[in-house]
Amino acid sequence: MEIEEVFSSKPRMKILRLVARLGALNVSDIARRINLNYSTTNQHLKLLEAEGILQQRVYGRVRMYRFNDRSPKAIAVQNLIETWEQNK
Amino acid sequence: MTPYRSVFKDESKLDINYVPRRLPHREKEHRLLMEFFNFLLQFPERMTQRVIITGEVGTGKTSLAQRFGADITLEANKRGVNFRYVHVNCREYRGKLFLILQHAVSVFRPNFPKRGYSAEEALETLMQSLDEENAYMILALDEFDTLIEQEGSESVYKLTRLQEMRPGKPQRISLISILRDLKSTEKLDASARSTLQRNVISLKRxxxxxxxxxxxxxxxxxxxxxxxxxxxxxxxxxxxxxxxxxxxxxxxxxxxxxxxxxxxxxxxxxxxxxxxxxxxxTPTLRRSELASLGFHEKLFLLGAARVFKGSQGTYASLPEIEEGYAVVCEEFGEQPHSHTQLWKYVQLFSALGILKAEVTATGTRGRSTRVSLPSVPASELEKELSAALEKR
The missing domain is CATH 1.10.8.60 (Helicase, Ruva Protein; domain 3)
Structure with missing residues (x-):
């Protein structure tokens, strides 16, 4: 997927900011915090995972998403968000 | 307005949750704990440990565990071991294993959901999180008896036999159980009890x-x-x-x-x-007790109260109190009773817990009686007695 497609979605940017601020979160929690329904949130998360920016960890019935520590893209996105927040 | 002054330098050091760097008269027990958990510093993955700390209220159980927890965490981290000490008061979590484990999980996964899974899943999550971070943990279960009462043998068994479910994997969780009396563990079945009671540290009063x-x-x-x-x-x-x-x-x-x-x-x-x-x-001064005293007993106690109020000291000698009593007698137009009778009054008030008499040897000649008013404010006692005597 091209970069403009990944970042052109407001919910996706909200998800990335949220995970950058709070660390690992489960799907329902993310949906509630960005005020979106579960299935749409889930689709956005899957896309971000497929792009290698987020990664999923499964604990029994709970799925938690966080930045993929091994992905250079994830590191770049985290840096971008951090710089952005600091220079608002 | 005069500036506010205080006898305190830092009153937080008297807070119930403050754990001092040094625990006087618990050094031996602290060393013993260090010995029990020494493996955590050398080969943490090879074993786990279970320790029980017992002792009555205010004997330093919680402080000892927390001091040890902080010390071993520092030592382990210095040696590059990813180690956490987690102290949970079971009573705060109503003795529910699920809530206790959820708290432990939240140490590693702060945003982990609060519901929608069982205690077993919480335990699995905890183990998985420890594995992911290659971390080790001592879970200190304070007021452990609440957990026993609420959940019974099954939960304790699960906690102590964790490793059997995952053979070949590194061992992760050690336990410190803190409770007042070992008797509460009698409610557990034999197998759960035997897994717990390997090392018991009992703290004396x-x-x-x-x-x-x-x-x-x-x-x-x-x-x-x-x-x-x-x-x-x-x-x-x-x-x-x-x-x-x-x-x-x-x-x-x-x-x-x-x-x-x-x-x-x-x-x-x-x-x-x-x-x-x-x-x-602790309200030790009961009006009904005062009302049932005889007239001279009240006069004597009033005299003692005035002596303590006047001197602001902790102790007074028996002659000082007798003198105070004589003054009160004069005030009420009464003839003071003899020394022997007054000595009996001191005995009576000691038994009631109002006064405390100690016989002290002073040098080579004889003994003297030192009296203190340990638990009732002299001013309050004086007020109550004056009111009782006025009614007469």
């Missing part, structure tokens, strides 16, 4: 001299220099001994006494402040 050491440490940390006289520390320790050597009670009493001193704008904590503090914690 603090005798007076040890309480004095503990109090002196706290006085140095929490109070301005020379604001707490030695005999006041002694009095607080004495009172704590009668509360079965409860150090927590002693420290709280010291704090309250300091507060009374501040409220009255005193330069130091007087014995009277301690008496006020103790009566605010």
């Amino acid at each position: 603090y005798p007076k001299d040890q309480l004095v050491d503990i109090l002196n440490d706290r006085v140095a940390m929490a109070f301005e220099p020379s604001t707490v006289p030695e005999d006041v520390v002694d009095l607080v320790a004495e009172l704590a001994v009668s509360e079965s050597g409860n150090a927590r009670f002693a420290i709280e009493l010291l704090w309250r006494a300091g507060k009374y001193a501040d409220a009255e704008d005193l330069d130091l904590v007087a014995a009277e402040c301690v008496r006020k503090a103790v009566s605010s914690i």
Whole structure:
């Protein structure tokens, strides 16, 4: 997927900011915090995972998403968000 | 307006949750804990440990565990071991294993959901998180008896036999169970009990001299220099001994006494402040008890109350009190009773817990009686007695 497609979605940017601020979160929690329904949130998360920016960890019935520590893209996105927040 | 002054330097050092760097008279037990968990510093993945700490209220169980927890965490981290000490008060979590484990999980996964899974899943999550981070943990279960009562043998068994479910994997969780009395573990079935009771550290009540050491440490940390006289520390320790050597009670009493001193704008904590503090914690002065006293008994006690109120000291000699009684008798137009009778009164009030009499040997010639008013403020006692005598 091209970069403009990944970042052109407001919910996706909200998800990335949220995970950058709070660390690992489960799907329902993310949906509630960005005020979106579960299935749409889930689709956005899957896309971000497929792009290698987020990664999923499964604990029994709970799925938690966080930045993929091994992905250079994830590191770049985290840096971008951090710089952005600091220079608002 | 005069600037606010206080006898306190740092009253947070008297807070119930404050754990001092040094725990006087618990050094041996601290060393023992270090010995039990020494493996965590060398080969943490190879074994786990289970320790029980027992002792009555205020014998330092929680402080000992927390001090040890902080010390071993520091030591383990220095050696590059990813180690966490997690202290949970089971009562706070209503003795529910699920809530206790959820708290432990939240240490590693702060945003982990609060519901929608079982205690078993919480335990699995905890183990998985520890594996992911290659971390080790001591889970200290304070007020462990609440967990036993609520969940019974099954939960304890699960906690102690974790490793059997995952053979070949590194061992991750050690346990410290903290409870007042080992009797509560009798409710557990034999297999659960046997997995728990390998190492028991039982803490004895603090005798007076040890309480004095503990109090002196706290006085140095929490109070301005020379604001707490030695005999006041002694009095607080004495009172704590009668509360079965409860150090927590002693420290709280010291704090309250300091507060009374501040409220009255005193330069130091007087014995009277301690008496006020103790009566605010445990109401020892019962009006019905006073009402049932004989006339001269009331006069004698009033005399004693006035002596303590006037001197602000902790102790008074028997002749001093007899003199105070004689003055009261004069006031009420009564002939004072004899010394022998007064000695009986002292015995009576000691039995009632209002006065405390100690016979002290002074040098080579004879003995003298030292009387203290340990738990009732002299001013309050005087007020109550005056009111009772007026009614007559």
